[in-house]
Amino acid sequence: MIARLDGGRISTWQAVLLMVIQVAGTSFLVIPAATMKYAGADAWLASLAATLAGLGAGWIAAALARRLPGLSLVEYPVALLGRLPGQAVAWLYVAWFLLSDSTVIRQGAELVTAHFLPETPVAVLLASFVLLAGLAVHGGIEVMARANAPVTLLLLLSIFLLMVFSVREADLQRLLPVLEGGWRPVLRGAVPPAGWLAQDVMLGMLVPCLRRPGDAGKVNTIASLLTGTALTLIAAWTVAAFGPALPRLFVFPVLLFTHIISIADILERLDAVVLAVWVMGVALKAAIWYWSACTGMACLLGLREYRPLVIPVGLLLVALASLSAGNVVELSDYLGRVWSQVSLPVFEVGIPLLLLALAALRGGRPRAGAGRRPPAREAGRW
Amino acid sequence: MGRRLAHLAARTLLGAALGLALAGCWNRREVNEVALVSAAAIDRTPEGRTRVTIQLIKPAALAGGGDQAPGAGGPRAIFKVAATGNTLFEAVRHLNHYVPRKPEWNHNNVIVFSEEVARSGVGDLLDFFLRDHEARLDQWILVARGQEAAAALDAHWELEPNSGVAMRLIYRRGAINTGEIAPVRLYDFMLALTSPTRAPLAAVIRPFLPGEERAGLETRPGTTWRIGEAAVFRKDRLAGWLSDREVRGLQWLRGKVVSGIIRVPCQNPPGEGIGVEILGSRARLVPEWRAGELPAVRVPIRVFGKLGDLMCRDDVARPGPFARLAERTAGVVLAEAEATLRRLQRELGADPLGIGEALHRAFPREFKGWKERWDEVYPRVRVIPEVTVELSQTGISVGKPVPRAPGGGGAGEEP
Numbered sequence: 001m002i003a004r005l006d007g008g009r010i011s012t013w014q015a016v017l018l019m020v021i022q023v024a025g026t027s028f029l030v031i032p033a034a035t036m037k038y039a040g041a042d043a044w045l046a047s048l049a050a051t052l053a054g055l056g057a058g059w060i061a062a063a064l065a066r067r068l069p070g071l072s073l074v075e076y077p078v079a080l081l082g083r084l085p086g087q088a089v090a091w092l093y094v095a096w097f098l099l100s101d102s103t104v105i106r107q108g109a110e111l112v113t114a115h116f117l118p119e120t121p122v123a124v125l126l127a128s129f130v131l132l133a134g135l136a137v138h139g140g141i142e143v144m145a146r147a148n149a150p151v152t153l154l155l156l157l158s159i160f161l162l163m164v165f166s167v168r169e170a171d172l173q174r175l176l177p178v179l180e181g182g183w184r185p186v187l188r189g190a191v192p193p194a195g196w197l198a199q200d201v202m203l204g205m206l207v208p209c210l211r212r213p214g215d216a217g218k219v220n221t222i223a224s225l226l227t228g229t230a231l232t233l234i235a236a237w238t239v240a241a242f243g244p245a246l247p248r249l250f251v252f253p254v255l256l257f258t259h260i261i262s263i264a265d266i267l268e269r270l271d272a273v274v275l276a277v278w279v280m281g282v283a284l285k286a287a288i289w290y291w292s293a294c295t296g297m298a299c300l301l302g303l304r305e306y307r308p309l310v311i312p313v314g315l316l317l318v319a320l321a322s323l324s325a326g327n328v329v330e331l332s333d334y335l336g337r338v339w340s341q342v343s344l345p346v347f348e349v350g351i352p353l354l355l356l357a358l359a360a361l362r363g364g365r366p367r368a369g370a371g372r373r374p375p376a377r378e379a380g381r382w
Numbered sequence: 383m384g385r386r387l388a389h390l391a392a393r394t395l396l397g398a399a400l401g402l403a404l405a406g407c408w409n410r411r412e413v414n415e416v417a418l419v420s421a422a423a424i425d426r427t428p429e430g431r432t433r434v435t436i437q438l439i440k441p442a443a444l445a446g447g448g449d450q451a452p453g454a455g456g457p458r459a460i461f462k463v464a465a466t467g468n469t470l471f472e473a474v475r476h477l478n479h480y481v482p483r484k485p486e487w488n489h490n491n492v493i494v495f496s497e498e499v500a501r502s503g504v505g506d507l508l509d510f511f512l513r514d515h516e517a518r519l520d521q522w523i524l525v526a527r528g529q530e531a532a533a534a535l536d537a538h539w540e541l542e543p544n545s546g547v548a549m550r551l552i553y554r555r556g557a558i559n560t561g562e563i564a565p566v567r568l569y570d571f572m573l574a575l576t577s578p579t580r581a582p583l584a585a586v587i588r589p590f591l592p593g594e595e596r597a598g599l600e601t602r603p604g605t606t607w608r609i610g611e612a613a614v615f616r617k618d619r620l621a622g623w624l625s626d627r628e629v630r631g632l633q634w635l636r637g638k639v640v641s642g643i644i645r646v647p648c649q650n651p652p653g654e655g656i657g658v659e660i661l662g663s664r665a666r667l668v669p670e671w672r673a674g675e676l677p678a679v680r681v682p683i684r685v686f687g688k689l690g691d692l693m694c695r696d697d698v699a700r701p702g703p704f705a706r707l708a709e710r711t712a713g714v715v716l717a718e719a720e721a722t723l724r725r726l727q728r729e730l731g732a733d734p735l736g737i738g739e740a741l742h743r744a745f746p747r748e749f750k751g752w753k754e755r756w757d758e759v760y761p762r763v764r765v766i767p768e769v770t771v772e773l774s775q776t777g778i779s780v781g782k783p784v785p786r787a788p789g790g791g792g793a794g795e796e797p
Contacts, residue, residue, distance in 0.1 A: 115515050169569070177746035245576035249512060259519035260569050268520075 001299040002072040003208040005306045006291075008142030012215040015206055017152040018145055018288060019223035023054070024155060024230060025285025026107050027196040029278065031231055032238040032253045034336040039189025041175055041244040044236035046189035051228025053190075053344065054197030058220030060352040061204040065216045067359040073204030074296040077351075080358045087300060089351060094296045096347045098313070100199075101289035102320035103335060105129045108282030109321070110328050111252055116275055126321045133287035134314040137294060138307055141209045144287055151280045158277045159230055162254070163237050165261040165270075170240040193231060195340025198348035200224055205292040251332060290317065413441060417483035420460060420546030423494040423531035424507055427466055432507070434473040435464040435532035436485060437546050459543045462535050470510045487516035491546035492553070493568070494524045494587060496531035497613075497620065505575065505618035511568055519569035522553045525613035525620065527588040534587045537607035552609045553585055561639035561660065562626040564612050564734075575618060579738025579756055581730075586611040586623065614732045622730040624722065631722025634715055635681050635735050635767060637665030644687065646710050648694030656698070658711050658773065659690035667736065669744035677741050677752070678764035685715055685769065689776040692783055699781030704773060712769040719767040727761045737763055 010018070032043060039046040064076055071079055074093050078086030109125035117125070136144045163170075179186065200220055207216045234254060238247050241260065247253035255274065262268040294313050298306035325331035421437040437460050463481055467473030477485060493511065495504055511517040526534045535545060542548035557565040564583050574582035587609050612624040612632075624632065633639045641660055648654040664684045671677040689698065689707075698707045726732055738756060741763070742749045752759045 118515060173743060176743035180746045243573050243576060246572050249572075249576075256519060260567075262520065 001075060001208075002205065002295050003070065005295050005298050005303075006141045006209060008140045008145075008209060009211045010141055010145040010206070010209055011211055012219055014145035014149065015203075015210055015215075015219045016223045016226070017149050018206060019058075019200060019203060019219060020227050021148055021152045021155065021281055021284045022202055022288045023196055023199050023223075023227045023285075024152070025281040026104050027193065027227075027231060028155075028159065028234055028254055029107065029111060029252045030332075030335060031193050031196065032235050032247055033250065033332075034192040035189045035235060036239070036244060036248055036253075037189065037336065039186045040181070041177075041239050042179060042181075042186045043189060043239055043244075044175070044232050045179070046186050047193050047228065047232040047235045049187065049190040050193035050197045051224060051232065053194035053349075054200045054224040054228055055221065057198035057348045057352070058200030058203050058224050059217070060349070060356050061201050061207070062216040062220050064204060064352060064356050064359060065207040065213060067356075069213060070208055072208050072296070072299070073201070073292075073352075074299055076204070076355045076359075080355050080362070090296070090300055093347065093351075094293055094300065096343070097289050097293040097296060098316065098320060099324070100339070100343070101286055101293060102317055102324045103331070103339065104282065104286045104289060105133075105317060105321040106324050106331060107335070108279065108286065110331060111255075111282075112275070112279065114251060114328065115255060115271070123318070123322060126318050129283055129286055130290075130314045130318050130321075132283045133290050134310050136284065136287040137291045138310045141206070141291065144284065144291065148284050151277070151284055154277045155281045156226075156230060158274055159234055162257040162261070162270075162274070163233065165263055165267065166237070166241050166257050169260050170237060172236075172240050174240050174243050175236060191344065192336050192340045193235075195344045195348070197224065197228060197231070198344055201348045201352055202288065202292060204352070205296070206288075251328060286317075290314070415483060416486045417481060419485045419487050419490045420544055421492050421494065421535055421549060422490055423496070423526070423535050424470065424499055425496045425531050426499050426502070431466050431468055432470050432473050433464055433466045433532070434470060434477075435462060435535055436474075436477065437462050437535045438481070438485065439544060460545065462532070464532060470507055471514075474510075487511075487514060488518065490517065490521050491550035492522045492524055494526050494531040494534045494549075495584070496526050497528055499531065500525045500584075500613060500615070500620035503618045504615075508568070508572070508575075508618075512572070517568075519567060519572070521568045522550050523566050523568060523571050523584040524549065524553070524587045524609065525584045527586045527611070527613070527623070529588060534607065537587070537589075539607075549587065549609065556609060558640045559642065560610075560626075561630045561633050561642035563610055564629050564633060564638075574734065575615075577736075577739060578753065579733050579742070579760075580736050581621070581732035581734040582615040582618070583624075583734045584613045584615070585609055586613055612734075614726070614730050614734060616730075616732050621732050624725065627718060628722045628725055631718040631720075632726070632734060634663060634683055634685070634719045634769075635665055635722065635765075637663050637683065639663040639685070643690055644685075644711055644714050646707065646714055648696055650695040654694040656692050656694065656696065656707065657690040658687045658707075658771075661686040661688060661774070667740035669740050671741075671745055671748065676759065676762050676764070677745065677748070678766060679737055679740055681719070681765060681767045683715065683719065683767055683769045685711070685771045687711065687771060687773050689773065689781055692781070695783050697782060699776060704776075704781070708771040708773045711773070712771040715771065716767055716769045719769070723765050723767070727763070727765070731757060731761060733760055735765075737765060 031047065035043040035046045068076055068079055074090040077089035080086065081089060105126055108129050109122050112125050113120065113122055136147060200223065203216060203220055207213055210216065238253055242253065242256060250256060258269065258271045258274055261270060290313065294306045294309045297309055325334055418439045419436045420439050423435040425433045425435070427433050440459050440461060463477055465473045465476035467476050474485065499507070511521065524534070537545060539545055539548035542551065553563060554565055557563040563585050566584050571582045571584065574580040587607060589606050590608060610626045612629045614621050614624060630639060630642065639660055640662060644658040644660060646656045646658055648656055663686065665681055668680040668682065669677060670680060692698065698704050726734065737760065741752065
């Protein structure tokens with residue numbers, strides 16, 4: 001269905017980059033703070049542990065895709081649980097897409113407000129993000145994939161450059177002693193990044209649009225390892241440059257790197273560059289979830305087109321993003337404490353695992369009619 | 383056809399809307415609308431309120447060009463304003479009762495605390511500089527010793543019309559060129575302050591004391607302030623001072639002396655000096671501990687240098703004496719390091735070197751016990767500097783003394 005709603009097809013590498021931005025778009029900004037709250041200097045170990053969650057969640061999505069080819073995350077429940085309970089679960093997923101996306105947009109807007117445009121009303125920034133993401137969603141998956149490739153590469157490059165330029169201030173000894181408090185705080189600190197990395201379950205929405213759906217497993221492995229490595233590095237580097245305590249004073253600690261970078265008195269105050277790259281990253285991440293919500297909804301409603309939903313869903317997203325938290329304190333608390341603890345066991349691992357178990361019990365052959373391989377390219381694009 | 387027209391109209395409108403957004407109406411501030419803060423000084427009034435004095439840049443005066451020498455009759459490129467408030471931020475906002483533009487903190491160079499403020503604790507005052515989105519972590523921290531902080535902003539520095547910039551440059555370049563200033567930005571200060579054991583530092587800004595100009599350097603009327611020494615904090619409160627030489631002792635132990643001169647006493651005639659130019663140094667902390675004992679920290683220090691000036695008759699340009707000169711230089715470095723350690727451990731009980739952090743890393747389990755009574759443990763940790771000096775060259779001279787009349791005093795007579 002998803003494949004019919006969006007006629008576009010993306011290559012394996014485009015899918016990898018989409019999956020990377022899908023996690024990295026926001027998590028680089030908030031992960032060090034959320035993780036270090038519990039894991040302290042071992043934040044990098046927590047990120048490393050969380051990488052396993054990403055690999056696992058993506059693996060479940062890939063395994064489901066192999067057993068139910070042509071279907072997506074919102075169609076598996078219907079195919080496996082039957083019509084009514086299946087629809088109910090699928091709608092829960094759509095709601096989860098919307099709620100999660102609203103926090104993504106809100107984070108982007110709060111970042112811009114806190115650091116760069118303090119006098120601009122948050123609503124304007126929210127609307128701008130949604131407009132930008134909405135245009136991408138309206139363009140379809142191919143447009144998103146093509147727009148995303150340079151953005152993801154720039155984002156990874158900007159992380160790399162922030163690390164290289166701050167090498168004079170980084171002292172890897174600050175990572176010692178390792179595991180001072182044992183594994184418990186590390187695992188507790190791994191929950192927020194695990195929640196973000198396990199967003200790899202969203203592969204289940206992209207997989208019908210893959211030119212080679214058989215590559216789903218490969219997409220997950222590469223994307224999870226790439227994102228996990230980058231997150232681990234940035235967590236380690238944050239501790240190396242700022243110690244385990246100082247970053248906890250800040251909402252977006254990664255932005256502090258621009259304060260201490262000074263190469264030959266010329267290359268400094270790179271804030272604007274970082275902002276440009278990360279705003280694009282947040283917008284694309286938002287677009288992927290936005291697209292998933294629209295196509296998922298169209299699929300469940302049996303619509304032939306998802307594009308008429310782009311504007312109403314966009315308006316809904318602006319409203320939800322405004323409502324998602326009363327202020328930045330609530331937002332941080334919600335993301336660090338609540339979102340991951342609900343998403344990880346329920347939407348990212350729990351339900352998918354249950355569905356996979358059902359699919360396996362049923363013997364792997366999809367029900368007649370449910371698993372048509374998608375035609376290479378559908379006519380009648382809008 | 384109508385549909386295409388509608389499309390075209392929609393696109394044009396969208397383009398126009400983007401154009402509006404790109405002009406950036408909301409947070410736009412033109413250069414002629416801002417007041418750039420160049421330096422900030424924080425004092426406490428007798429009633430316990432916070433007084434902030436800031437130095438603002440007059441862009442027009444800066445653009446005026448070189449013919450009006452700033453400070454010499456012409457309009458100064460900077461001016462000073464002060465306001466008082468119950469909190470720092472409130473004080474800053476009170477400035478706007480008589481400053482027509484809103485101060486911008488992005489380019490602030492230095493934050494000067496008065497000695498009194500430093501003694502009663504700077505933590506709460508730093509919060510503003512960490513929270514405000516304009517302020518950055520690369521502002522340099524100073525303590526005005528025995529002075530009001532605001533007075534430091536009046537100090538006149540040659541070559542730089544903007545005294546905030548002058549203070550920053552002296553702070554940073556002086557740290558490199560002399561080794562007698564420990565460079566401390568807000569970033570460095572906060573790294574120490576958020577550590578459980580490390581003591582923050584800040585350089586001292588103060589007027590020359592009477593008679594000091596003669597011993598130190600020639601001064602011109604007006605250039606009467608200096609930056610050097612260090613204020614040592616315990617947590618966020620000023621605990622005591624380090625002299626220039628003690629700061630260099632600390633910088634040896636940190637391996638952060640980049641340049642400077644070591645004076646090694648002559649043997650012939652005694653009392654005069656050989657100047658060894660420092661080319662760099664390296665150090666690391668090697669914690670050691672045996673059960674039942676207090677921990678020790680070895681500090682291997684490597685100093686690289688060359689013969690800078692030879693103001694005596696010592697013939698050092700032979701392998702044996704040259705090697706012995708290196709050993710004698712090492713002795714001087716060792717003495718400086720040990721003097722600093724005595725002061726830090728016995729007198730101030732402050733740990734700017736990071737002895738506690740080194741022990742924490744090496745012996746995490748045992749450190750838990752030490753940390754609880756750190757104030758007792760720290761002065762008793764044996765810190766053992768081990769200095770090796772590597773002299774590589776004698777400059778472009780071969781290293782022999784320049785001939786002079788027998789018995790003559792030379793230029794380097796010491797009182």
